[in-house]
Amino acid sequence: MSTKELILDNNDPPRGPLLPGLTWKYKRSIGKGGQGRAHLWVLVDNSGNIIERLVIKNLVAASKAEVVQDGPSKGQLVEAYYSQILAPNGAKAEDVFTAPVLACEPIAGTENGWRTYAPYFSLGNFETLVERHTASSPLPEPFLWFVLYRMAKAAVAMDEVLREDDRGPVIVHSDIKLDNIFLAHPGSLGKDADFIMYPPAYLADFGFSYTAIKGQSTQGQGGGAFMFKPPEMRDLKGEHTPCYSYTVSYDEVLAYTQELELNLASLPDWAGDRLRDLTAHDQSVALLHIQLEQFLLILHGHAARQAVTKTHITFSKQAFKSAAVSILDKLSELSAKGFKFLLMVRADIQRVFTSTLALGNTEDKDISTQDLRNLVQPSLELADKALDLFEEKILTTGGIQWTHTFLVYDMLLCKVHPLGRNMPSRPGSGRIYSICKKIMDNQDSDFSAKVVPLKDSVPTPKKNKGQWATKMHVTTEDNTTQQPPPALNSDVVPNLSFSDMLDWNFDDWMLYTDMFWSPQNMSLPSLSEQNLQY
Incomplete structure (x- = not known):
């Protein structure tokens, strides 16, 4: 030995x-x-x-x-x-x-x-807990918000415990992932604690941790599991400018283009790893639809994560298209191997996102609007507390752990029941998006005006608008057809840059998701370069 x-x-x-x-x-x-x-x-x-x-x-x-x-x-x-x-x-x-x-x-x-x-944490780690739950035995959404809230509080502690002034220092965990979140038994915080029925979560394993100060590059520091590492913290190939910093000027935006393309090039493999992991588990088709929706947002969420770390970046057209094609090819490859859920996704997206998010009519006639509101109210209150922490701390201190925690939150949501998962607590994503936009607005007061030339360099063409409009239709139960909702801002999906998406509200995101995954918008068995022409 x-x-x-x-x-x-x-x-x-x-x-x-x-x-x-x-x-x-x-x-x-x-x-x-x-x-x-x-x-x-x-x-x-x-x-x-x-x-x-x-x-x-x-x-x-x-x-x-x-x-x-x-x-x-x-x-x-x-x-x-x-x-x-x-x-x-x-x-x-x-x-x-x-x-x-x-x-x-x-x-x-x-x-x-x-x-x-x-x-000893009697309930083990979060990874073990997640593996025990499937679509038939989902994790309650209020519990996931409780976990996110406690992880946000852990991030606050890391930001504040060593801080001497506005420069820091702060503790960066560097290895936040599900199996480094441990769960104690319910009630261990005392009878007066909030959400006493749920096990409290604790962030553990600080073996890769280090301290950082404002303005110090942390590229390449720390360690951690590759699958959970935010794209901007990946080890990059070739020469590049350090991506992580607390302050970024307009001039630096252009300098980050090369690094963004390198980061974006690694994104399809990252998403592909997650896809393979998801499809290895025995889960329902409906839940897989919702999980796949996460990967659509990952593509654009990459830019949001850059904003979370206070880095202003614009996508290069070729890098965006290449990443989109690669990820969609991976999805189509899985579909060709027997995962036929891609063909059914439109109906599920419409039912789950449009109906339940709007708290309108649902297919379950036993569930009233008031029932739905009562169901999600505890989640909404806890979500507000968690997001208050995010908004306060991100805008004042930044920190890689916030990006990490967003990523963990994104993965946890994949395990919630298809109905509860997309209730009004889901606009937490819309609020997180708003926080990212605030960062961009606050970081450089003139950024919006300065970004116009950059926006012109990443065009959002509309030349395919006519042909898509004639092809797209919705088939109803009585085999009649009706026109679908118009594409966002009269543009053609998925040919949209992140700068265009900065003006979207939450409903825009949901409509985009629905239209993007529509079978009419997908060319099987794969999407080719021609399908995403600019």
Whole structure:
């Protein structure tokens, strides 16, 4: 067995004095990752009753970046250092949103082995929970808003705990993903806590964390899972300008074009990975439709994420078209292999988005408008609290963790019931979009005027308007036809640049989604370059 494996499998019991009659017993290994391996220990009395549970994580500090290099905490493990700053011993339970590290020590007799001691989270991580839920047993939407709210509070703590002035520093987690979000048992925050029926979520694993100050490039810092890494934090090929910064001028917009194209080129593979993961699970066709809608928004959400990190970028025509064609080809390839849900998507999009979002008539005659309003009211209230945090902190501090949290939120929504998932709490997406627009407006007061020449360089042609208008129709149940709603701003979808979308409201986004996924607008088995001509 290698030295690393010996360290990771170390089963020495927790150190420290014990009361008479108490003994630590090893239970099992409960998880492993790129950095370490976690083991569960229980403290039992003479009768075998469990008094306490403790998680010991063994890991190998393979680089200097994993150990604090200077200051009063020099020599301490980075993961423990940031965790203890954010969740110090003695903190009130309601004020803690990150997983505590109770203690940390080197493993005796090893060169770079470490052990951390942490509380046991009885419900495991969010990834495990998500895998247990399908379309027939969905996660409640209020619970997902509760998770988002707690992750937003964790991001607030990372922004504020070390801050000295408007320059920072701030803590950047760098590895926010579902299996780094742990769940305690319901009621653990006390009887007076909000949403007491749901398990509270805690952000964990600060092994890739670092601090950043305003104006400092963080491109290439940290680590984390590729699938969850925001596009602007990917390792790029070729020469490029660092993408992440707190302030961006108009002149810098042009300098980022090359990097955007490199980032955008990686987007189809990123979306393709998510598609393959989704289709590997046993889920209903209806839910897959809604999940596919996420990928449509990912294409344009890439630009929004750039705005979230306060970077003003405009799409190059070729990069946009290339990414769109690549992603749609991947979807069509899946369809050709037996996933025929693409052909049925129009009806589901119309029913789910148009009917339930508008709180109008639904196909379920037992559900009244008031029933729907009552159903989503708790979600709306919690969504407002979470988005208040986003709006306040993004506009004043920025931070990569906000982009990360948006991404996690996007993935969580894929698991909500097709009805509840698209209720009026869904306009959270519209508000997030508005926040992104505010960032762009506030970052450079003259940006709107200056962007006009750029907009002209990324034209939104209308030459295909006539031919699409004659082809498109909607077939009703009695086999009659009617004209569909007009395309947005009289333009042809999907030939739209992000600058055009800045003027859209939430209804525009929904109409665009519906029209884009219409079978009449799709050329099977694949969409080619000719289908997206400018």
